[in-house]
Amino acid sequence: MKPITHLHRPASGRFVTSVIIGAGQAGLAMSHCLSEADIDHVLLERGEVANSWHKERWDSLRLLSPNWLSRLPGKCYDGVDPNGFMTVPELINYLTDYSRSVTAPIFTGVTVTEVSRTQSGYRVQTSEGEWQCKTVVIASGACNISMIPGVAEAMPASIDSLTPMQYRNPDQLRDGGVLVVGASASGLQLASEIQNSGRQVTVAVGEQVRMPRRYRGHDIMWWMDQSGLFDLNYKEVDDIGRARRTPSSQLVGGDRGKDLDINSLQQEGIDFVGRLAFVHNNKAQFSGSLANVCKMADLKMRRLLKHIDNYAKEQRIVDIPEAVHPEDTRLSDSPRLEMNLISGEIKTVIWATGYRPDYSWLKVPVLDAKGLLKHDGGVVGSPGLYALGLPFLRRRKSQFIDGVGDDARDLCAHMKNYLDESWYSTKVSVA
Amino acid sequence: MNVQAKIANNGVNVAALLEAREALTEAPVAAQFQWRASCDWVDGTHTVAQVEKFHGLCEEQSHCKEFTFDIDHPEVFAAQDKGITPVEYVLVGLAGCLTAGVASVAQNRNIQLNKVRATVEGDMDIQGILGIDKDVRNGYSNIKVTFDIDADASKDDIEALVAQSQKRSAVFDVIANPTNLVVEVK
Numbered sequence: 001m002k003p004i005t006h007l008h009r010p011a012s013g014r015f016v017t018s019v020i021i022g023a024g025q026a027g028l029a030m031s032h033c034l035s036e037a038d039i040d041h042v043l044l045e046r047g048e049v050a051n052s053w054h055k056e057r058w059d060s061l062r063l064l065s066p067n068w069l070s071r072l073p074g075k076c077y078d079g080v081d082p083n084g085f086m087t088v089p090e091l092i093n094y095l096t097d098y099s100r101s102v103t104a105p106i107f108t109g110v111t112v113t114e115v116s117r118t119q120s121g122y123r124v125q126t127s128e129g130e131w132q133c134k135t136v137v138i139a140s141g142a143c144n145i146s147m148i149p150g151v152a153e154a155m156p157a158s159i160d161s162l163t164p165m166q167y168r169n170p171d172q173l174r175d176g177g178v179l180v181v182g183a184s185a186s187g188l189q190l191a192s193e194i195q196n197s198g199r200q201v202t203v204a205v206g207e208q209v210r211m212p213r214r215y216r217g218h219d220i221m222w223w224m225d226q227s228g229l230f231d232l233n234y235k236e237v238d239d240i241g242r243a244r245r246t247p248s249s250q251l252v253g254g255d256r257g258k259d260l261d262i263n264s265l266q267q268e269g270i271d272f273v274g275r276l277a278f279v280h281n282n283k284a285q286f287s288g289s290l291a292n293v294c295k296m297a298d299l300k301m302r303r304l305l306k307h308i309d310n311y312a313k314e315q316r317i318v319d320i321p322e323a324v325h326p327e328d329t330r331l332s333d334s335p336r337l338e339m340n341l342i343s344g345e346i347k348t349v350i351w352a353t354g355y356r357p358d359y360s361w362l363k364v365p366v367l368d369a370k371g372l373l374k375h376d377g378g379v380v381g382s383p384g385l386y387a388l389g390l391p392f393l394r395r396r397k398s399q400f401i402d403g404v405g406d407d408a409r410d411l412c413a414h415m416k417n418y419l420d421e422s423w424y425s426t427k428v429s430v431a
Numbered sequence: 432m433n434v435q436a437k438i439a440n441n442g443v444n445v446a447a448l449l450e451a452r453e454a455l456t457e458a459p460v461a462a463q464f465q466w467r468a469s470c471d472w473v474d475g476t477h478t479v480a481q482v483e484k485f486h487g488l489c490e491e492q493s494h495c496k497e498f499t500f501d502i503d504h505p506e507v508f509a510a511q512d513k514g515i516t517p518v519e520y521v522l523v524g525l526a527g528c529l530t531a532g533v534a535s536v537a538q539n540r541n542i543q544l545n546k547v548r549a550t551v552e553g554d555m556d557i558q559g560i561l562g563i564d565k566d567v568r569n570g571y572s573n574i575k576v577t578f579d580i581d582a583d584a585s586k587d588d589i590e591a592l593v594a595q596s597q598k599r600s601a602v603f604d605v606i607a608n609p610t611n612l613v614v615e616v617k
């Protein structure tokens with residue numbers, strides 16, 4: 001087995017056709033494709049391979065997708081537990097192992113400080129010197145920064161404030177109640193773990209995507225994979241902006257078959273309230289929209305399960321249990337609308353309100369008003385600039401380990417074409 | 432394929448709304464609206480409100496005429512009942528907003544509506560406004576909207592219309608979420 005190339009100090013002003021920023025699953029997958037296409041390139045990684053997984057995830061986290069659903073170009077899961085869910089250390093091993101099959105140099109411990117346009121391509125400035133290249137692949141992840149809503153500023157100083165990127169385990173928290181803001185996979189996983197540590201948890205629910213872990217004898221992701229839902233192309237989606245902003249599904253890997261939804265967590269003793277709307281005079285106010293938010297999640301889940309039922313019928317998949325849809329979300333008739341933040345009821349607030357990528361180093365005018373990358377399926381408006389590993393980049397599965405490979409193949413083909421054409425046009429202009 | 436798709440007609444110009452959405456994404460300043468009303472005291476608890484002008488799309492706008500509204504309280508409040516109460520106007524606003532939302536979403540989803548009726552009930556303990564019990568709030572403790580909808584769609588699809596209408600409703604948001612409120616004397 002080939003060791004990872006740890007070349008810490010690239011010489012300044014080196015030339016290469018393509019620079020991949022980031023050596024997580026997206027960067028590694030892209031490297032694999034570029035090598036196959038004979039496009040010379042390097043990977044620049046600020047930390048080590050799979051850095052975000054090393055540094056920015058809580059202890060108990062497991063992948064939301066089962067092990068078999070971790071296919072990457074040139075790699076698939078070959079362990080003993082295809083239906084299990086990788087822990088973070090297992091995933092790091094998996095990706096590190098994958099990085100050994102990468103033939104291009106991976107420069108670890110190299111922070112990209114600026115990417116700017118040049119006449120023939122891009123200049124990539126780093127903590128360890130500069131690179132000139134024709135194309136750049138931004139594979140630095142979708143979750144670099146925790147998003148915290150503006151109301152956070154009005155929280156009293158006596159409340160500890162934490163993001164899922166800072167959270168490791170419940171021992172880190174003071175005794176006392178915890179308000180978790182957000183009901184995505186992160187929010188609900190943390191809520192459950194903290195509630196089980198003996199702290200009373202309240203979850204403020206904004207948008208949510210509900211689905212059962214298992215359905216009709218299979219993992220829900222098996223059905224989504226089989227029935228083509230994961231392959232849904234970004235061009236077939238009515239409102240791709242909304243699809244890309246959708247929070248992660250309420251799922252947890254690990255305890256097989258365990259559902260992570262409001263019904264199951266209420267049984268653990270967790271309280272649910274509406275979206276955190278306002279903090280004023282040391283009081284938190286919650287939206288009265290909880291019933292509707294839950295209704296929408298129930299309806300969307302039912303649509304998903306009916307799609308699966310239809311698929312099973314069309315494909316004549318037999319020997320599976322009858323369709324039993326989970327019951328609708330049960331809520332109290334009048335969920336609470338207010339919480340006194342200095343009564344001692346809660347000591348900690350956790351902002352599970354989403355993540356966003358960090359593009360502070362990108363000095364090419366390709367960001368929208370919200371600071372997000374404008375791109376068409378990963379092809380960015382500046383020629384030769386690509387993005388990979390973002391939610392719904394080209395298909396529904398884009399942000400999953402298993403989904404990044406198809407995107408990498410598409411973008412690699414696009415890049416090859418672009419390089420061939422620009423080579424041709426250079427020739428012509430020279431002639 | 433030669434399938435004649437049925438096009439729903441609920442009288443909502445969805446194409447124009449979607450066009451506006453696209454245009455305002457590019458020019459967020461044009462999306463800044465201001466709605467206005469004025470209200471004159473007449474006698475007792477009877478007041479008359481006028482609504483005509485508003486601001487939006489970067490310029491002053493106007494309804495086709497000035498609309499006026501009598502506001503009063505019923506006889507059980509020892510008033511003249513020259514109009515509905517302010518809190519009932521809130522229910523009117525909510526019902527109007529959600530019902531219009533249902534029509535718009537249905538049009539966008541190509542669902543033909545045959546009948547839509549919203550019934551709104553707002554529960555209020557008037558010990559609050561009378562200052563009898565300081566623990567009772569002045570406003571509604573609960574508001575319930577019941578939709579009776581006849582449409583060419585499944586029950587789940589109809590429920591989804593109503594859910595999406597709430598998600599995009601301004602009045603729903605005004606009622607369900609806090610708003611900064613400034614009242615001044617000139």
